[in-house]
Amino acid sequence: DTGVSQDPRHKITKRGQNVTFRCDPISEHNRLYWYRQTLGQGPEFLTYFQNEAQLEKSRLLSDRFSAERPKGSFSTLEIQRTEQGDSAMYLCASSPEGQRSSGGQFFGPGTRLTVL
């Protein structure tokens, strides 16, 4: 198992364009999380899934942000009509459900978004 993977690793886009990021979690993990990290800050929680169910989405930054996990495996995070303030590192993490996750969440390498 190669851990959590994210694609692309870097994305440069122009203001107003839509972008989509993909996350593939560790295969046996049924919880998947999205975080955003800006310079000088810690990761900030956005949303998470248990299998295909989105358990929390009120922390998504605006209605331009949406996430899916249609088959309970990989997930996508979409940002519509990007703004320069969306420039950040977008991190995905996964974990098992329940009390077994004493090891915390396993993070991918992130997708760095730059909005020009």
Add this chain to the structure above:
Amino acid sequence: DQQVKQNSPSLSVQEGRISILNCDYTNSMFDYFLWYKKYPAEGPTFLISISSIKDKNEDGRFTVFLNKSAKHLSLHIVPSQPGDSAVYFCAASAGPSGNTPLVFGKGTRLSVIA
């Protein structure tokens, strides 16, 4: 409003000595705490965790102490090694384990000098 605070942006320690990283939190609903290490261009890597029912957890060179009444935790690294140089994040969860949304501090950059 920062619910998890790491008030030291950076820390320098000599190789072989003890590194102590501190973290304070304000939300009394937090029940589980974690430390992550992050190298440049990589995602955070889990280091060690502690439940609110404990006051100490040890794993090799790493020990986390929790003072629930003071809402304070600390990470001790003994002995410090140059490979420990990284940014360390304190994180907290309102759930009983690490599989619920985490609230992170801003991080402390540790430099271990050979």
